[in-house]
Amino acid sequence: MKTKVDKDIILVGAGLTGLTFCNFLKDTDIKISIFDVNPQEFYNSFNDDRHIVLSNTSKIILSNMGIWGELESHCTEIKNIHISKKHIFGSTIVRAKDENIDSLGYQIPLKRLLNMLYESIRSSKNISVYSQSEVVSVIQDDIINVKFMNNKKEEIISSRALIFTSGSQLDIVKDLFEPKIQKDYKQNAIVCEILTNSYDSITAFERFTDDGILGVIPRKKNSWTLIYSTNLKESNYIYELSKSKLKYYFQSLLGSKCGEIMDIKNLVSYPLKLNFYENFTNKNTCLLGDAAHTLHPIAGQSFNLSVRDCLEITKTIKEFSKADNINFSHIFSDYESKRRKEVKRIVKFTDFLSTFVHGRNIVKNKFISLFLLMIDSNKALRTDVIRYLLGVNFSDKLISDMKNK
Numbered sequence: 146m147k148t149k150v151d152k153d154i155i156l157v158g159a160g161l162t163g164l165t166f167c168n169f170l171k172d173t174d175i176k177i178s179i180f181d182v183n184p185q186e187f188y189n190s191f192n193d194d195r196h197i198v199l200s201n202t203s204k205i206i207l208s209n210m211g212i213w214g215e216l217e218s219h220c221t222e223i224k225n226i227h228i229s230k231k232h233i234f235g236s237t238i239v240r241a242k243d244e245n246i247d248s249l250g251y252q253i254p255l256k257r258l259l260n261m262l263y264e265s266i267r268s269s270k271n272i273s274v275y276s277q278s279e280v281v282s283v284i285q286d287d288i289i290n291v292k293f294m295n296n297k298k299e300e301i302i303s304s305r306a307l308i309f310t311s312g313s314q315l316d317i318v319k320d321l322f323e324p325k326i327q328k329d330y331k332q333n334a335i336v337c338e339i340l341t342n343s344y345d346s347i348t349a350f351e352r353f354t355d356d357g358i359l360g361v362i363p364r365k366k367n368s369w370t371l372i373y374s375t376n377l378k379e380s381n382y383i384y385e386l387s388k389s390k391l392k393y394y395f396q397s398l399l400g401s402k403c404g405e406i407m408d409i410k411n412l413v414s415y416p417l418k419l420n421f422y423e424n425f426t427n428k429n430t431c432l433l434g435d436a437a438h439t440l441h442p443i444a445g446q447s448f449n450l451s452v453r454d455c456l457e458i459t460k461t462i463k464e465f466s467k468a469d470n471i472n473f474s475h476i477f478s479d480y481e482s483k484r485r486k487e488v489k490r491i492v493k494f495t496d497f498l499s500t501f502v503h504g505r506n507i508v509k510n511k512f513i514s515l516f517l518l519m520i521d522s523n524k525a526l527r528t529d530v531i532r533y534l535l536g537v538n539f540s541d542k543l544i545s546d547m548k549n550k
């Protein structure tokens with residue numbers, strides 16, 4: 146006798162990754178349920194100031210998905226990145242124009258992106274969204290039973306496959322996957338909005354200071370996102386400063402690059418850790434997004450990497466679902482073998498950058514100085530670094546397959 150199964154796939158977490166995954170499979174025959182503890186209104190409120198930088202590759206993927214058009218009016222295009230290190234000789238400016246690409250990245254309010262991804266799946270018949278529903282336990286077998294709480298009421302739902310898109314914090318993941326690689330960078334990212342007297346810039350600045358990395362990325366008009374990842378001592382000191390002292394502090398780190406800082410808003414601090422599951426699938430369960438890899442934000446890679454993961458896994462699901470008896474263990478293991486190399490290399494690359502460029506060591510400074518000069522004078526090397534940062538190196542085939550569909 147066949148057991149009745151409610152769904153093909155259950156997703157735990159309707160953040161950026163879960164919703165991106167659903168958008169790739171909307172209006173197909175795959176029956177999906179996606180759970181999140183957040184209420185529905187969460188996706189329609191724009192009071193959160195966080196911004197995120199999407200790569201050119203992510204833009205191409207989201208355009209193909211059909212949600213870029215509306216997003217574009219909220220984006221700021223980054224055409225140039227100026228990279229320098231305080232107190233050392235050597236800097237470089239990377240220009241989209243020189244590398245024959247549209248843009249080096251697009252900065253966008255995170256809540257706009259989340260809203261667009263959410264609205265675009267709401268009317269899809271194959272996707273059910275469970276808001277204010279917390280997944281509390283999972284029993285994995287050929288059929289997976291998922292227990293969740295909604296309005297203090299306990300319910301159980303079953304599926305053939307389960308994907309955790311739950312971010313980096315969920316404990317039940319530990320019981321299903323081999324231990325993850327963890328690293329506490331002992332750093333915080335201080336993030337805020339700065340308003341300056343310089344308007345409509347198309348240049349972002351990345352500056353290695355004595356103790357950290359300062360990124361200043363243009364928004365609309367005279368507004369910028371400032372993100373400074375630095376050791377605990379400096380970040381805790383900064384966090385306690387009064388607004389006027391803070392302005393002075395950031396101005397002295399940044400110099401006059403973005404003009405004079407007029408105001409600072411929405412100061413937030415995030416602890417920085419690496420969390421990475423080398424084996425991100427286990428039979429009919431899988432980890433996706435920050436649940437699989439949470440990276441240092443130094444190169445703005447985490448979600449961009451997840452977009453490419455989502456494209457690959459949904460492509461594999463579509464291919465396999467043509468068969469009568471869809472086997473998610475095969476699908477997930479196929480997906481893992483295709484993505485393992487890129488994921489590992491991005492994790493290593495980001496970890497190297499965030500560990501190596503921090504600190505005052507003289508040999509390191511000499512090396513960085515030399516590296517900046519080399520990038521500045523060597524176009525092939527510069528193009529390679531850019532392709533790496535934009536996620537182009539690994540995704541050419543993925544993108545061409547998507548476009549040829």
Ligand SMILES: Cc1cc2nc3c(=O)[nH]c(=O)nc-3n(C[C@H](O)[C@H](O)[C@H](O)COP(=O)(O)OP(=O)(O)OC[C@H]3O[C@@H](n4cnc5c(N)ncnc54)[C@H](O)[C@@H]3O)c2cc1C
Nearest residue numbers: 158160161162181182198280311312434435445447448449
């Ligand atoms: C300072 C900073 C700057 C960054 N900048 C960039 C950038 O420029 N570019 C980039 O690509 N990335 C960037 N990132 C990373 C990016 O923000 C994350 O990769 C992305 O937001 C992760 O999305 P996610 O959906 O995987 O996880 P999350 O956003 O954590 O979403 C997980 C969801 O799961 C839900 N959930 C968790 N547990 C349960 C449960 N038991 N039941 C139901 N629901 C549950 C949560 O409510 C949440 O909505 C940055 C990160 C930081 C900290």
